[in-house]
Amino acid sequence: MxxxxxxxxxxxxxxxxxxxxxxxxxxxxxxxxxxxxxxxxxxxxxxxxxxxxxLPPVDGGKQAWLFLIGATYMETLIWGLPFSIGILHVYWTNTLFQGQGASAITLAATLQTGLLYMACAFFGPIFAAIPRWTKTLQVIGLIIGSVSMISSAFVTKPWHLIVTVGIFYPMSCACYFPCATLLFEWWHARRGFASGTMYAGTGVGGTVFPFIMQALLERFSYKAAMIALGLGYLVTGSIALIPIKRRIPLSRYDQDGISRIRPRIDWSFGKRKALWLGMMVIGVTSLGNFVPSLWLPSYADDLGLHSPNGTALVAILNAATAIGNGLLGYLSDKMSLRSTIFISCAGSAAACAFLWGFGKNSGVLVTFAIIFGLLGPSFSAVWSKIIHLVSRDDPAVTALTFSIFAFVRGVGNMSSGPISESLLKYDVLRGVIGAYGYKNYGILLIYTSVTILTGGAAGFFFNKIQSV
Known part of the structure; x- marks a missing residue:
């Protein structure tokens, strides 16, 4: 030659x-x-x-860190309200609509979080089909979330909350979804740490929002509180969206605005055991993981606790969740998947069964809030490792897998509301030794512990599944 x-x-x-x-x-x-x-x-x-x-570097560099900061704030903003919904649930039930529409109010509270998860299954394919519209869709989702909170300030009937807070607010998922999926482009070796940090924003929001809402409700009015939250949501969210962008530009696949290469989806991922096992673990644990956030304020009110009250207990639980997400994310980088799942599920189930079950004073309930917050709601930090087993770092499959897992978690969340409300109608454990669970909460605590522990048991099967 x-x-x-x-x-x-x-x-x-x-x-x-x-x-x-x-x-x-x-x-x-x-x-x-x-x-x-x-x-x-x-x-x-x-x-x-x-x-x-x-391309910008992964696992570090200015743009990767700015993305993580922006994504964490969006996580704080989008999920802060749903994870502190127990505060509004008490206000709606005891003040705004006292003596009426209890079922509608509970449904609105559970719909908000449940549909927010389930909306991921709707928006996932849309973002994949029109990726150039990602930022536009995020802005639209932010506006809808803001309008839903402002409109909830003018409700006059309990079912109005179902429409405003329960149905329209979850459309803000369009703002959140790219943060969770594009993170896989920016972080690889330290993905567990990055996802744990981002999901910690949920705990931060759940810690800050209850105090903000309580202060606004006490100093001003319900209407002023919701309008202020809606406006602040829109302004700060618009700033946080700026660094949320792709690491791999669309120009890599498109030339002159005309798509020349479209990523093909390897639908064989639907046959992988890791997908179905992940759905089982996430679905079962979700049936119980949301119960404490919803009913702990009511439990504290029934006990007559004032220091700390229900608001403070939820804030403590959510603050522990912020730390727990980072902790479980870090452990998922260092330990086997089944070990991380076992630590999360066994610890949180035991906390429900014993600490909340026999908690009749502030000291025990604060301890419960801390331990459960560290290990229970923080389970989402483990998702990145499960998604890796399913998608094997295929970007299209990563987005679809996240959509499926989020949908399953949403189903579990939505189901936990009506189930828990029905269980509270039975007082089969009233008067037993130790008055387990106080009044009629005993059966609810057993249900919560069993569902979480069952999910942890299913996680043991991950030991037989390896990424290739």
Missing amino acids: SMENEIELVAVSARSSTFDATVETPTSQDTPRVETGNAALQSQEQLNDHQIEA
């Missing part, structure tokens, strides 16, 4: 590489012809003229 031909092959090979940079792939018409030594030199000069766009 002549020297000229060797140079030509090197040039074509370099120009075809797209692994770490965006370059222009040559066609048969613009491939340089090697006729003389000067022609070969000219071909090399043409190669050097091409602009190579290097």
Whole structure:
């Protein structure tokens, strides 16, 4: 082979590489012809003229950290209200609509969180089909979430809460979904840490929102409180959306705005055991993990606790969740998946069964809130490792798997509300030794503990599943 031909092959090979940079792939018409030594030199000069766009680094760097900060704040903003809904649940029940529409109020509270998860299954395919509209859809979702909170300030009947807070607020999932899925582009080796940090935003929001809402309700009025929350939601969320963007630009796949290469979905992921096992673990644990956040304020009110009251207990639980997400995310990077699941489920189930079950004073209930917050709601930090087993880092499959898991968790959350409310109608454990669970809460605590522990038992089967 002549020297000229060797140079030509090197040039074509370099120009075809797209692994770490965006370059222009040559066609048969613009491939340089090697006729003389000067022609070969000219071909090399043409190669050097091409602009190579290097991708930002993963697992660190300014843009990766800004993305994580923005995603964490969006997590705080979107999930802060649902994870502190127990405060509004008490206000709606005891003040705004006292003596009426208890079932509608509970449904609105559980719909908000449940549909927020389930909406991921709706928005996932939309973002995959029209990726150029990602930022636009995020802004639309932010506006809908803001309007839903402002409109809830003007409700006059319990069922109005179902429409405003229960149905429209979950559309803000359009704001949140890209934060969770694009994180897989920015973080790899430290993905557990990054996802745990982002999900910790839920705990931060759940810690801050109860005090904000309580202060607004006491100092102003319900109407002023919800309007202020809605406006603050819109303004701060718009700023946080700025660094939420792709690491791999769409120009890598598209040229001149016309799609030339579309990622194909490997639908065989639906046959992988990790997918079905993950759905089982997430679905069963979700039936119990949301119960404490919903009923702990009511439990504290029934006990007549004032220091701390129900608001403070929920805030403590959510603050522990912020730390727990980071902890479980870190452990998922260092330990086996089944060990991390066991620590989360066994610890949180035991806390429900014993600490909440026999908790009749503030000290025991504070201890319960801390332990359960560290290990229970923080289970979402383990998702990244399960998703990795299913998707094997295929971006399209990653988004679909996250959508499926979020939908399953939403079903569990929505089911836990009506189930728990029905269980509270039975007082079969009233008067037993130790008055377990106080009044009629005993059967609810057993249900919560059993569902979480069952999910942990299913997680043991992950030991037989390995990523390839």
